[in-house]
Amino acid sequence: MKNLLLVFLLTFTTVFSPAEKYYVTFIKGKVILSRTKSPVKVGDALNPDDKLIFGDKTSKISCISPGKGRFDITAQTAKIDSKGELLAVLKANLVPASGTHHLSTRSIMSEGNTPETYFSSSETEDRILLIENEPLAIKPSYKLDNSNFFFVQYTADNTTITRKIEHSQNGLIFSNKLFSTESGPIKDQVILCYQSNANGEAKSSIIAKFYPILVSKEMLVQQIELIKMASDSNDKKKQKAEIVNHLFENYGKISSEELTRVFGI
């Protein structure tokens, strides 16, 4: 009888013990949760058996679990399924994010944004919020100097306009002149291109297509302060969520890192 009870208890605890949860803390690119058919969001709790569909090869999510720590799941490890989608089952693709550590000290600067993913957003239909004259860090694999640079191309007044994006050592600088013509600020889609120069041979490539929404920092600061004042909650996370919603709906996508860096939220 005792043995039967033991077997029952073991079976019960095995079957009904709560599965490890994986909380999403970072998303790069577009990642769909197969179970809900909706994009994965920061803060979502995933199960080990959840299937993820990655938008492209550069997509990635990071998650933390109470029992296992931090993990990265990238599209690199995903397999192409019968529909041609990059599919990964969570538990089979968990790679410890702290796999390597360096003895030397590392720069505390951010590694920079990946332009292919930063300048695209399904949530805002590719409207990207850019802060006027605030440098946007780009990952170092994109060299920035006189021969290697980003430029935008768009059509206005039946003319194709090409303009080089200014840069500093901190990243790309978006000014008013970049997206203005004689008839005023442009409203159409622009093409972001990168020109590289290797061994004296210049080569351009299209990086992304997006709708630029250029806003001054001062204007955004005023709006952020207003939202904070009007907010019912004192919880900073909730306030940040309200601000992000406002910016995404009324302007365009901006990364959480940029919000923290520029506005300290």
Place this chain on the structure above:
Amino acid sequence: MKTWIKWLISFLHAFVLFVLTVFWVNTDYSYGDERMLIQWSSILKRVVLQIDEDPPKKDFLFINLAYDKALIPLKDALGNEVITDRAKLAQFFTILKKHQKLVRFTICDVFLKGVSENDSLLKNSVKGINDIVFPTHFDDDSKVEKLDIEVPNAIADYSRASEGFLKFKLFQDDNKPTIPVYMYEKLEKRAFSYTEDWHWDNNKPSLNSIIIDYQIRSHELFEQGEYPVVSLSDLLILPDEIIASDFLANRIIVMGDFNSDIHETVFGPTPGTLILLNVYLTLKSGYHLITWYWIIFLIVAYTAFSRLMLFPKDDDVKVKNIKWLGPLLVSATYLSVLSVCSYFFFNIHIQVLILTLYINLIRYIIRLRQAEWSKNQFKTWVIELRESYFNEK
């Protein structure tokens, strides 16, 4: 000499060896031979034989602060210095304080020197947390440095007894505890005292220099992912309730920069915070205590050793040359085996080199009476000595 007298002398001599052993074990010094022995026996015990049991992973949460940095202006010069982001620390400790009854202990290996605009925020968030400790250090004048933010603190000078964290001094000035001692006293409800020139743990004699038992090793954290390691920024993204219930409840929270604060150990490069945690785990296992079992083990082993070395079988026979190389190797081997056994059962290594030299010197003096001394004999002996030690022919 009667056999029982030989055994009696050996038994009494065992106490001399025991006192020498305790003296050397408790000092800061160690030697190359000791390091090699400790390294290989540790690897044998923990990696090859795997007779150690890892502490449960559900008991710990490691928070890596390597990516949560901020800049503050240098105090007495132009430029900035990098510190851990105190605003984020304050945000975390505010959550922790709210749920502190759930948390077993927090070790935050962040040296709070230098002034930042978030200091008062951090101070207020830590104020009221009972089971937490921050590190402090000795300054150049051997005085404990006063932190710029008032928080509970203990010594974290990894003042090591030898190269590569072979030994760790629990009390470095005989008064102020180190972080592992502080944790041990708080978590295990123990109390250290220092009387009669000795350290006592709940009135039990304790060593002050201990060999660290690496129960959680660096590769188990970062390569094998056996214990949860998260970054502070990742954690703070989650709602407070989830942080408290899923990540903090019933755990020891270990916070530090696991990327830059790295030190060489017998198990390879290891974060300083993990070394401190392993010292605490060594204390928790009671490996610092001098037990009756260890004393009896050593006295028995030393009695046999003394009998073998001091009273060999042919000790009544006159000899022309006193052999020294064979006995030296035998004694070194015996003590090495004894040291490994002592480590396996009690986690205390004994000093091989010093005891080997001592016992062979005593043995040589005793054997002198057996030598048939003559002028030629003495001349031969001096020539051998010169060739052996000064390499002159």
